[in-house]
Amino acid sequence: MFKFFSFVVLLLSSTVVFGQENKGFLRGNIADGEEGGPLYGATVRVMELSGVGAISDFDGNYSIQVTPGKYTVEVSFVGYQPQIFKELEIKPGESTMLDVVLTSKTLAVVEVVYEARRQDSDVAILMERKNAAVVSDGLSAQSFRKVGDSDLSGAIKRVTGVTVQNGKNVYVRGLGDRYTITTLNGMMIPGLDPDGNSVQLDIFPTAVLENVSVFKTFSPDLYGDFTGGMVDVVTKKFPESKTTQIGVGIGFTPGMTFNKDYILYDRGGFDWAGFDNGSRKLNFNPKVKIPDEVLADPYLEDVTRSFNPELSAKSKTALPNGSFSIYHGNQINKKEGLTLGYNVVLNYSNEHVFYRDFQSNDYLKDTDKSQHELLKNITRIGNVGKNNTLMSALVSGSIKTKKSTITATLLGVQGGESSAAQRVNQDFNQNQARLIENVLTYTSRTLSSFLLGGTHKFKGFEMEWNNAFSYSRVYDPDFRETRISVTDGDTTMSTGNGSGIDRFWRDLNEFSENFKIDFKIPVGKNKKAFIKTGALAALKFRDFEVFSFKHRRTNLNDIKLDPDWFLQDDQIWSADPTSPNYRNGTYTIGNYQPANNYSARQNVFGGYVMAQHSLWKKLKLVYGVRVEKVDMFYTGQNNNGDVIYTDQNTMNELNILPSANVVYGVTERMNFRLGFNQTVARPSFREKSIAQIYDPITKRTFNGNIDLNQTRVNNYDFRYEFFITPREVIAVSVFYKQFDGHIEMVAFPQQPDNIKPRNSGEADLLGAEVEFRKAFAKESKSKFFSRFFFNLNASFVQSRVNMHDVLVDGEQTEYELRETNLREGEVLKDYRPMTGQSPFAINAGISYEIPESQTSISLAYNVQGEQLTIIGSGRVPDVYTVPFHSLNFNAYRNFGKKSRSRLTLTVSNLLNDDVSLVYKSHGAEDQFYTSYKPGVGISIKYGFTF
Incomplete structure (x- = not known):
């Protein structure tokens, strides 16, 4: 535990010491507005700086490191309508995000990109949904930030046909847990209740999420055992910039908090961490035969005394x-x-x-x-x-x-x-x-x-x-x-x-x-x-x-x-x-x-x-x-x-x-x-x-x-x-x-x-x-x-x-x-x-x-x-x-x-x-x-x- 906290302190220290960079970054994603998905090989060029630019990779991502200032940026791809963005400000030690959707024609969907310093990535989600092969919905990281959701259980309620039960389990189209599955980066994992299909969503903080997609119809490349929907939680692979966030919260419920009638019992020393410290363990071999009371066997007394004596709330x-x-x-x-x-x-x-x-x-x-x-x-x-x-x-x-x-x-x-x-x-x-x-x-x-x-x-x-x-x-x-x-x-x-x-x-x-x-x-x-x-x-x-x-x-x-x-x-x-x-x-x-x-x-x-x-x-x-x-x-x-x-x-x-x-x-x-x-x-x-x-x-x-x-x-x-x-x-x-x-x-x-x-x-x-x-x-x-x-x-x-x-x-x-x-x-x-x-x-x-x-x-x-x-x-x-x-x-x-x-x-x-x-x-x-x-x-x- 000491080593773990030392690692966290070191991580934070490195962030504070080295977090101030002289240069800034222009980063983002280029999406294909015709077929959907990332656009591989698109050119991003800083027009004021000769030879400064980047080619989008097979995920559609790009990154350019430049001296702080205001620049004009051109995004182009063969056969697609190029786009030019003026007055893009690059700040020292920060990343300016520019996500672009390229199409062969000028669309209303593209016009708002010009007006923003970073594109609302809801656009990318809607473009992906528009070009998807199946009926789907979703939320982007930008949506999480706008509303201020701290975890996915609150954010996902805004998706069409999605409801959240018990504050953490998701249902799609009103169908219960049996017909809904949850995946992490496309892979099925068990939840805190392994008998359920849906994973508890409040374990996913929005700070680490790229997006969440809800598939409502099946295609052969998806798991065969879902009917209502499949919720795919996608985590960030490459954060936009070097970021450290710390959050603390306090909450109360009138009528519950400080209620004098509240009951519990004396518990273990590690309950605060979600672990039993051994105070509840069974102190004898459960497969050993317990003698009948009429036999007057001393072992019966030993077994009885081995139990935790607390029985009352x-x-x-x-x-x-x-x-x-x-x-x-x-x-x-x-x-x-x-x-x-x-x-x-x-x-x-x-x-x-x-x-x-x-x-x-x-x-x-x-x-x-x-x-x-x-x-x-x-x-x-x-x-x-x-x-x-x-x-x-x-x-x-x-x-x-x-x-x-x-x-x-x-x-x-x-x-x-x-x-x-x-x-x-x-x-x-x-x-x-x-x-x-x-x-x-x-x-x-x-x-x-x-x-x-x-x-x-x-x-x-x-x-x-x-x-x-x-x-x-x-x-x-x-x-x-x-x-x-x-x-x-x-x-x-x-x-x-x-x-x-x-x-x-x-x-x-x-x-x-x-x-x-x-x-x-x-x-x-x-x-x-x-x-x-x-x-x-x-x-x-x-x-x-x-x-x-x-x-x-x-x-x-x-x-x-x-x-x-x-x-x-x-x-x-x-x-x-x-x-x-x-x-x-x-x-x-x-x-x-x-x-x-x-x-x-x-x-x-x-x-x-x-x-x-x-x-x-x-x-x-x-x-x-x-x-x-x-x-x-x-x-x-x-x-x-x-x-x-x-x-x-x-x-x-x-x-x-x-x-x-x-x-x-x-x-x-x-x-x-x-x-x-x-x-x-x-x-x-x-x-x-x-x-x-x-x-x-x-x-x-x-x-x-x-x-x-x-x-x-x-x-x-x-x-x-x-x-x-x-x-x-x-x-x-x-x-x-x-x-x-x-x-x-x-x-x-x-x-x-x-x-x-x-x-x-x-x-x-x-x-x-x-x-x-x-x-x-x-x-x-x-x-x-x-x-x-x-x-x-x-x-x-x-x-x-x-x-x-x-x-x-x-x-x-x-x-x-x-x-x-x-x-x-x-x-x-x-x-x-x-x-x-x-x-x-x-x-x-x-x-x-x-x-x-x-x-x-x-x-x-x-x-x-x-x-x-x-x-x-x-x-x-x-x-x-x-x-x-x-x-x-x-x-x-x-x-x-x-x-x-x-x-x-x-x-x-x-x-x-x-x-x-x-x-x-x-x-x-x-x-x-x-x-x-x-x-x-x-x-x-x-x-x-x-």
């Missing part, structure tokens, strides 16, 4: 939230076309959360069909306190020659979450028990990924290769749950009414190795058509272990309500005849059970071939096929031990995925797009298992389904897009998807707190998207109104599943099961919505920019429609996610010498909306499944750039 102080970040990056230009680039970014955040009256309930339909209101089965209401820490580091280095670039990226993330719940659990059905519960949990999440890749330009073809090795761990040490029955003031630990003390340890370790290689071969007279081919190998390995134990009492009634009392020294069972607790007190039961412990692995090998060419100049065709062979293997057994799997092949699929996309350029700024392709969605390791995974906070148990199959999807897309100016666009899309084997979560008929995934036969959805971006700069004569920028995008989707085709436990259809539980007056339809699919999603934002004071103010609104989340079964009603209306305010101002200081104010959830899931049934009032209030968050951040 305690009053703590909810401190303000804090964050810290440091970034350093540079581009170094050597002689003979050699360029070096590097980025180092470190982030840390610490957050305290308090939910008062957090609910997690079970409701059932009445057995009397004339009764519409839902019956309480179990209610759980109380307070929950959490402390979340997140540390992340990203280090990258790149080297570029005239025809090759090689980049290495190391990503490390460490997160920890401590939580405590204190609540009342009331059973209204089976035993009428009233339990006082204390639940203490801790989860440590680790992600390490090393990416290495290169692009090379040879005579006649281009090659790109990438490799990503990742390690992911989710460690849940010593989850503790105490339930004490209280009836008329009497306390008891009788297990018959649900009382007890449970503890368990979970450990998930996963390794993944991904390698892919792509070849692009230009063909035709002008070499603008091409054939592309490549291959992929993706391997995953997982081990999952669970060890569970229980504490019991010899005397069930003579107890105290304080959970910590049970493991006090004078309350622990003893085998010593001379002890006051001889064969009396608290003892431990529970031996190693192989059920719920499993190993799994997955192999995916793929290849593709595709072609892109034009017909009659305005018509672009992109077509091809991708083939992926996937195998999954499982090792584990059920609770009874009569079903055992030993590295058994549970999935063996060969997927042939055709794709065809057509782009018709009506004018230079207007496109029509048509596309058809096939994709798949595969179950996760956890889903395709026989494991049972319990969540003590929500009291839900997830059950795996070893018979789960993949989902095949046919995708049809149409889009009209009109690029008015570099920042303005109007787009309308229509899409249709057919699902074969859509995977949904369903509740158990007799156990509503147990859920499992299942294939629900055929389903389809029809959707539309609209996007509108408008800058008022030219239209408005008022200086005030000319600074406004408005964006609106919305998705509307209607989905349906034919319940006659959905089999429940292989016996009866979902339609038949629902029919037997109809309420009086209820009409059962043949179709219901798909789970995880929102009927609409709306993102709207307005910003106000004051260039002279470098100030920006923005307001963003996001909402996703009510969606079916868990399928009911029998008397268990359906569970829906209630729309969460997110209204967020953000403002920043730069000040100080050269505007190197920035102060940012953010207010999130201005409407103070709740996060709720509810049970819904015909004629009944909605009842809470889970519900909590995240509160209104206020944060202030200060950043300084060296």
Whole structure:
């Protein structure tokens, strides 16, 4: 650790000492406005200096070092309209950015470049989108800077059809995590939750990002297992200039911060860093047999005393939230076309959360069909306190020659979450028990990924290769749950009414190795058509272990309500005849059970071939096929031990995925797009298992389904897009998807707190998207109104599943099961919505920019429609996610010498909306499944750039 901090100090020192350069740089990127992508071989010439200039490399980048001053610059390429930029100012020790889009004709898209000292790189994103083969959207680094987003989770909400769940996971077109994947520099990596497809976006600081692209339609050179969209996060290879940034932030939530009712527990000394320091470790071999209490074996006492005695949630102080970040990056230009680039970014955040009256309930339909209101089965209401820490580091280095670039990226993330719940659990059905519960949990999440890749330009073809090795761990040490029955003031630990003390340890370790290689071969007279081919190998390995134990009492009634009392020294069972607790007190039961412990692995090998060419100049065709062979293997057994799997092949699929996309350029700024392709969605390791995974906070148990199959999807897309100016666009899309084997979560008929995934036969959805971006700069004569920028995008989707085709436990259809539980007056339809699919999603934002004071103010609104989340079964009603209306305010101002200081104010959830899931049934009032209030968050951040 000392060496690491020494390195950081040295890095900062070198920046301060050597940061002042006599010369400055003119840098940027030349894009091909005709075909899209970088323009290789364009000439950039400083007209006042004879022989001073550069040729753009195969990434379209260039760099010129000149003496400070004002210059005229010409950008040209054979067959393209040259562009001249006057009065470009080069400052000492700084980089002036000039990004240019060259076309064969003078377009409105190009005109604004002349007016700016650096081109708004939103132009490049829109030009890439205009010329892309598939339906896509994106954000540039310039967009991040304008709005002041500190991480990607806030920025990406402005992309059409994109919503962010839980502040970090991205959904596209309302489809859930299953149908959305996230890649880093084109490579799939696991997230902090390896069972999810989307990577937690708040681990990516915007300072290190080049852009983010959202692909909404498939082409054969992309991964075959996405349907809603693929989010590709691209980090900077070569920063524009030598830059060091330091940021600190503080935040609070009224009603949470400094709340005297906040609860947590005494934790480990390294919880602040996201690590358990060993205070929660299991201090004996979990596979050693624990002797029965009747045997009076002294080892039972040793085992019981080895546990951490803390079982009770305690009053703590909810401190303000804090964050810290440091970034350093540079581009170094050597002689003979050699360029070096590097980025180092470190982030840390610490957050305290308090939910008062957090609910997690079970409701059932009445057995009397004339009764519409839902019956309480179990209610759980109380307070929950959490402390979340997140540390992340990203280090990258790149080297570029005239025809090759090689980049290495190391990503490390460490997160920890401590939580405590204190609540009342009331059973209204089976035993009428009233339990006082204390639940203490801790989860440590680790992600390490090393990416290495290169692009090379040879005579006649281009090659790109990438490799990503990742390690992911989710460690849940010593989850503790105490339930004490209280009836008329009497306390008891009788297990018959649900009382007890449970503890368990979970450990998930996963390794993944991904390698892919792509070849692009230009063909035709002008070499603008091409054939592309490549291959992929993706391997995953997982081990999952669970060890569970229980504490019991010899005397069930003579107890105290304080959970910590049970493991006090004078309350622990003893085998010593001379002890006051001889064969009396608290003892431990529970031996190693192989059920719920499993190993799994997955192999995916793929290849593709595709072609892109034009017909009659305005018509672009992109077509091809991708083939992926996937195998999954499982090792584990059920609770009874009569079903055992030993590295058994549970999935063996060969997927042939055709794709065809057509782009018709009506004018230079207007496109029509048509596309058809096939994709798949595969179950996760956890889903395709026989494991049972319990969540003590929500009291839900997830059950795996070893018979789960993949989902095949046919995708049809149409889009009209009109690029008015570099920042303005109007787009309308229509899409249709057919699902074969859509995977949904369903509740158990007799156990509503147990859920499992299942294939629900055929389903389809029809959707539309609209996007509108408008800058008022030219239209408005008022200086005030000319600074406004408005964006609106919305998705509307209607989905349906034919319940006659959905089999429940292989016996009866979902339609038949629902029919037997109809309420009086209820009409059962043949179709219901798909789970995880929102009927609409709306993102709207307005910003106000004051260039002279470098100030920006923005307001963003996001909402996703009510969606079916868990399928009911029998008397268990359906569970829906209630729309969460997110209204967020953000403002920043730069000040100080050269505007190197920035102060940012953010207010999130201005409407103070709740996060709720509810049970819904015909004629009944909605009842809470889970519900909590995240509160209104206020944060202030200060950043300084060296």
